[in-house]
Amino acid sequence: MALNLLADISPWRPSHSPGLNIRSELFAALIGAILVIPQGITFAYLAGLPPEYGIYTAIFVTLFASLFGTSSMLGGPNTAVAILIGIAVAPFAGRGSPLYIEYVLLLSFMVGLIQLTIWLLRGGRFFMYLSPAAITGITTGVGFILILSSLDGIFGLSSSDTHFFYHKLYFLFDDAENLVNPFSFTVGAITVVAGMIARHYITRYAILIAITVGYLCGLILMSFHSQVEMELELLGHLPINPLPVSHPPMGTDYLITGLAMLPDALIIALIGLAQSMVIVKQLRNDTDQPIQPDKEVFAQGIANLMAPFFSSFAGSGSFNRTQVNQSMHAETPLTGIVSAGIVLVLILLLGPVLTYLPMPAISGTLMLVGIGMIKTDEIKRLFNWRGELAVFTTTLFCIVFLGLQTGLVVALILSVLLFVISASSLELIVEREAVSVKIRVEGHLFYASIDQLSQILKKHRRENVILDLSVVTYLDLSATEAIAKELAKRNNESTFFAVKLSSERLQNQFEARMAGQPVQFIQYNHTY
Amino acid sequence: MIDWLIRLFFDNYPYSLKKLFKLRSWLPLLLLPLSTAGPVQSEQLPIENLLQRSYLDDYYSNVVYGYRIVTETEKYGARYTGNSLRCSNCHLNAGRKEYGLPLNVAGMYPKWRSKNGRRNGIGLRIRECFVYSMNGIMPPEDAPEVMAVAAYISYLSHGETIGEAPAGRGVPTLPDTGYDPNPASGKAIYDQKCAACHGPNGQGIAHMPPLWGMNAYNEGAGMAGVHRAAGFIWANMPLGQERTLSHQQALDVAAYINMQIRPGDPREYKLLKLFETISWFFDR
Numbered sequence: 001m002a003l004n005l006l007a008d009i010s011p012w013r014p015s016h017s018p019g020l021n022i023r024s025e026l027f028a029a030l031i032g033a034i035l036v037i038p039q040g041i042t043f044a045y046l047a048g049l050p051p052e053y054g055i056y057t058a059i060f061v062t063l064f065a066s067l068f069g070t071s072s073m074l075g076g077p078n079t080a081v082a083i084l085i086g087i088a089v090a091p092f093a094g095r096g097s098p099l100y101i102e103y104v105l106l107l108s109f110m111v112g113l114i115q116l117t118i119w120l121l122r123g124g125r126f127f128m129y130l131s132p133a134a135i136t137g138i139t140t141g142v143g144f145i146l147i148l149s150s151l152d153g154i155f156g157l158s159s160s161d162t163h164f165f166y167h168k169l170y171f172l173f174d175d176a177e178n179l180v181n182p183f184s185f186t187v188g189a190i191t192v193v194a195g196m197i198a199r200h201y202i203t204r205y206a207i208l209i210a211i212t213v214g215y216l217c218g219l220i221l222m223s224f225h226s227q228v229e230m231e232l233e234l235l236g237h238l239p240i241n242p243l244p245v246s247h248p249p250m251g252t253d254y255l256i257t258g259l260a261m262l263p264d265a266l267i268i269a270l271i272g273l274a275q276s277m278v279i280v281k282q283l284r285n286d287t288d289q290p291i292q293p294d295k296e297v298f299a300q301g302i303a304n305l306m307a308p309f310f311s312s313f314a315g316s317g318s319f320n321r322t323q324v325n326q327s328m329h330a331e332t333p334l335t336g337i338v339s340a341g342i343v344l345v346l347i348l349l350l351g352p353v354l355t356y357l358p359m360p361a362i363s364g365t366l367m368l369v370g371i372g373m374i375k376t377d378e379i380k381r382l383f384n385w386r387g388e389l390a391v392f393t394t395t396l397f398c399i400v401f402l403g404l405q406t407g408l409v410v411a412l413i414l415s416v417l418l419f420v421i422s423a424s425s426l427e428l429i430v431e432r433e434a435v436s437v438k439i440r441v442e443g444h445l446f447y448a449s450i451d452q453l454s455q456i457l458k459k460h461r462r463e464n465v466i467l468d469l470s471v472v473t474y475l476d477l478s479a480t481e482a483i484a485k486e487l488a489k490r491n492n493e494s495t496f497f498a499v500k501l502s503s504e505r506l507q508n509q510f511e512a513r514m515a516g517q518p519v520q521f522i523q524y525n526h527t528y
Numbered sequence: 529m530i531d532w533l534i535r536l537f538f539d540n541y542p543y544s545l546k547k548l549f550k551l552r553s554w555l556p557l558l559l560l561p562l563s564t565a566g567p568v569q570s571e572q573l574p575i576e577n578l579l580q581r582s583y584l585d586d587y588y589s590n591v592v593y594g595y596r597i598v599t600e601t602e603k604y605g606a607r608y609t610g611n612s613l614r615c616s617n618c619h620l621n622a623g624r625k626e627y628g629l630p631l632n633v634a635g636m637y638p639k640w641r642s643k644n645g646r647r648n649g650i651g652l653r654i655r656e657c658f659v660y661s662m663n664g665i666m667p668p669e670d671a672p673e674v675m676a677v678a679a680y681i682s683y684l685s686h687g688e689t690i691g692e693a694p695a696g697r698g699v700p701t702l703p704d705t706g707y708d709p710n711p712a713s714g715k716a717i718y719d720q721k722c723a724a725c726h727g728p729n730g731q732g733i734a735h736m737p738p739l740w741g742m743n744a745y746n747e748g749a750g751m752a753g754v755h756r757a758a759g760f761i762w763a764n765m766p767l768g769q770e771r772t773l774s775h776q777q778a779l780d781v782a783a784y785i786n787m788q789i790r791p792g793d794p795r796e797y798k799l800l801k802l803f804e805t806i807s808w809f810f811d812r
Contacts, residue, residue: 050607050672092586096672098596099589226795228659233668236607253583355665 008119008298011067017290017332026338028330031204032074032321033342036062037350038211039318040343041235042366043082045359046149047313048095049104052238055347057312059340064303065317066336071291073279074321074336075303079369080142081272081316083149083404088264092257102249105308107261107268109248112305112314114269115297124297127277131418133388134411135278136378137395138271139319141407143373144400146366153363154188156181156231165400183221183230184360190217191364199368204324207365214361222356233359240347244311267405269304270412272316276300279317289331320372391418424448428456436464436496445472445479453479457486466498466522475506480513487517498522572686575622587679594680597673598622598631601662605673610664611744611791615677617737618661618751620764623684626696627763634678634685636693650678660748663791699759705776709754714784717777721766730788740788748793757782 014020036058044054057077065075085104086095093100118124148165151157155172157179172179195210202209218232227234276296284291304314325335347354382389391414399407426449427442437460443449457465467483469475487497500522501507507521578584578592597605598615599622605615616622623631637650644656651669654677658664667674688694719728725736732738751757762778764770773781 094586094590094672094675097586097590097676098593099584099586100672227666228656228795231666231668234665236665236667237609239603239606251582359668 008292008295009068009302012069012333012337014332014334016070017334019288020332020334021329022334024329025332025334028072028325028328029335029338030342031328032325032335032339033346034208035321035324036074036076036318036339036343037347038207038362038365039321039369040077042362042369043077043079044313045362046079046082046146046366047085047104048090048100049313050096050101051235052240052244053101053104053311053313055238055240055343056244056310057307057315059343060310060312061303061307061315062336062343063340064306065299065315066333066340068295068299068302069333069336070295070299071280071283071289072287072322072325072330072332072335073276073283073296073317074325074339075276075300075317076315076321077313078272078275078316078318079146079373080138080275080404081268081314083142083145084264084268084271085313087404088261088268092260102254103257103261104313105246105248105311106254106258107265108304108312108314109308110258110261110265111269111272112301112303112307114265115273115301115304118269118273119294119297119301122294124273124277124293127274128281129415129419130274130278130412131388131391131415133382133391133418134395134415135274136375136382137392138399138408138411139373139375140379140392141396141399141404143370144396145404146370146373150188150363150367150370153233153359154185154192154367155179156184156233156360181231183225183232184358186221187214187217187232187358188360188364188367190214191361192367195364195368196371199372204327207368210368211357211361211365214364215357218356218358218361235354235357235359235362237355238347238351240344240351241311242344242348246309246311248308264405267408268314271408272304272314273297273300275319276317279319279322283322283326287326287331320369387418387422391415420448426452428452430456430460433466436466436498438466438468440468440471442471444474445469446474446476447478450479450482454482454486457483461486461490462495464495464497466500468500469506470500470502472502472506475509477513480510484514484517487514487519496520572683575683590676590679591683593672594676594678594683595622597677598680605658605662608658608664608667608671608673609662611662611738611742612732613662613737613743613745615657615662618760623681625764627698627700627759629698629760630684630694630696631681632684632688632694633697634682635688635690636697650681651675654678654681659794661745661751663744663746663749663794699756700763702755702759702762702775702778705779707776709758709779709783711780711784711787713777714780714782717773717781718784721773722781725767730785739785740790742791744790746791746793748795752786752790754779754782754786757786 037055040054040058041051042054044051044057047053054077062074062076065073069075085107088107089100089103092103144165148168151168151172157172191210191214194213195206198206198209218234221230221232277293280291280293280296283289284293300316307314379392382392391411394414395407395411398410402410423444424446425443426445429440429442431438431440439453439456439460441453445453457467483499490497498520499510501510511521573588575592575595578588579595581588584592593604596603598619601609601614601616602612618629619631620628623629634650637653638647640647641653644652646652648656651674654674655666655669655671658673659666685694718726722739725733726739727733727736729741730739730744731741732743738744745751751760758775758778758781761781762771762773762775765773765778
């Protein structure tokens with residue numbers, strides 16, 4: 001056990017990945033670094049922090065997650081996590097104020113601690129229960145939230161806090177000439193259109209192209225009008241410090257707030273891990289990387305725990321960047337480690353140019369990310385099965401109308417419910433044969449599903465019954481007891497009751513329970 | 529009935545549930561034994577006391593943030609500033625000195641200003657400071673920096689009469705001396721009395737602000753007006769020997785300083801700002 005834990009916390013070394021192709025790793029790292037800069041800035045904006053904190057997150061969370069990870073998954077700032085941080089901390093302090101930043105660091109530290117606890121409890125495997133329908137629901141909901149929050153920047157509204165999204169749309173249409181800033185709208189709309197066109201031709205770099213077009217559009221506008229008269233919001237200087245040492249605040253006052261943020265920290269920790277685990281699951285299926293899921297849980301936990309010591313906020317694995325990474329044939333964590341360094345170099349070089357990046361262009365990319373998160377073909381596929389569709393629509397409805405946190409909890413509960421319901425429903429095939437009734441059971445026989453079988457048995461109490469349990473792999477105590485009870489009520493003189501089981505182990509277990517009951521066994525290897 | 533149900537679930541439900549978890553509803557109760565200062569107190573704590581606190585509530589943390597932006601602009605307000613000045617270089621003693629452009633003016637806004645021909649709220653006033661005096665870019669209305677400085681300004685305005693100019697507002701208006709400002713004699717006075725702190729080329733030294741060059745305020749700033757600058761110089765400069773210059777000397781020095789090269793007015797030179805920034809970066 002202790003040895004296992006030690007193996008988990010050892011950092012990655014090139015010798016761990018024998019098939020290391022340095023050139024493709026480095027190229028993937030460069031592309032990853034270019035992609036993460038606009039995302040870091042936007043996600044910092046979503047989390048309510050100054051943009052440099054997003055850059056620090058892109059550097060340090062990526063670095064630690066890859067250093068201790070085993071896969072080519074790229075960590076760093078994440079949409080859902082950033083939104084949740086913003087929602088969680090907003091009630092306690094004004095967005096972007098020093099107190100707010102301290103709370104974000106505290107929250108990230110708590111998230112890291114919770115994730116490490118999950119790692120110690122070996123909880124990583126439980127994330128496999130999150131159903132694909134719920135995940136589609138969550139990503140669609142987050143995409144919807146992203147699109148709506150990008151409207152603020154694109155139309156030049158000051159961040160409006162409305163109860164429901166349609167309030168915002170109503171205000172927007174009702175008072176357009178007073179609210180909408182035409183210059184912001186021009187830049188934002190051109191960015192979105194450019195991104196949509198680019199997506200058709202070069203999907204991978206669509207965001208990069210969109211933000212470049214938005215930037216150039218801003219420059220053209222700025223050569224005709226001054227920023228003061230346009231009131232066009234610009235990114236501003238990024239005071240980047242290569243080693244932004246900080247620490248999470250400690251003290252009794254912060255403890256109180258920390259306790260109040262605990263439910264949020266728990267949700268963020270779970271959602272961060274869930275996303276990372278889904279990515280890990282995909283990578284394990286698609287590639288030959290030597291991935292250890294538990295080690296990935298540790299890597300996420302330690303990355304978030306270290307984040308507040310380097311002015312970063314919590315993050316998680318990133319779907320879109322990992323996908324790009326995979327398409328560049330990056331196979332090892334080296335990509336993430338190098339990418340962190342490249343981000344730092346790039347941002348120090350690009351700093352003065354990025355100052356004049358219009359915020360509507362960033363909001364435009366946010367909208368593009370949001371649109372990209374709503375995957376219509378995945379949603380269409382859900383229409384084939386009612387249960388999954390119900391989980392999807394409920395999750396989406398809850399996220400859109402009751403908030404992201406509520407939606408996530410509902411998604412988690414629904415996934416487990418769906419699993420329980422599908423596990424507890426039995427397939428019962430009743431066939432009438434010459435002298436007997438054959439009841440073939442498919443599914444798990446346990447306390448939740450036994451009732452269905454009991455009803456059928458009750459109906460055929462006066463007939464000869466062959467109970468075929470040959471495809472039942474799980475049979476619990478209460479199920480055997482229920483069958484025994486049913487046997488006791490049967491008319492034993494004139495009918496017989498035979499059971500067919502799948503293995504010797506189950507048969508022994510069954511026989512022990514049925515001692516003294518008039519039951520016959522059909523051998524499990526007997527071909528019927 | 530249905531209406532009531534909808535309201536219960538969609539309006540009240542998320543709120544009442546949230547309230548249980550949100551700190552705001554019970555934080556004041558818990559903090560009572562821990563802190564002596566609540567927002568109900570009528571006496572205002574001096575900023576020095578606030579700085580020593582390990583924990584501040586939302587309002588006071590914002591005030592302290594505003595104070596830090598004013599006194600350490602290059603660190604806390606860096607996002608929107610473009611030169612190495614601090615707010616407190618002109619708003620002396622962190623905006624608490626009479627006739628040193630004090631910041632206790634929250635009660636005077638909103639008001640109409642000829643500078644932009646609009647009725648200005650305190651927010652717009654602060655944002656324009658970032659554009660002109662700090663030669664930066666205009667922050668959005670809801671930028672945390674703007675809100676923090678606004679909070680600090682209202683904090684300083686405690687006790688002032690709303691709608692009336694506080695005593696010692698701005699800088700004194702110098703009487704007409706009968707002569708035009710003379711930059712040549714201004715240079716002589718500058719070299720003798722100002723150059724020790726502001727440098728012979730107006731570049732400033734450590735902890736002393738530059739007066740011209742690309743690191744100083746731009747041509748759109750209030751200080752770029754000779755009469756405004758002269759009033760400020762007469763009332764506050766040289767530091768520690770204020771009001772030792774004559775009115776005419778102050779005017780001469782102001783004329784000399786403001787005829788030097790400095791960043792352009794962002795309203796007139798549009799794209800220039802970008803090139804200024806990039807060249808400044810490579811010159812560094």
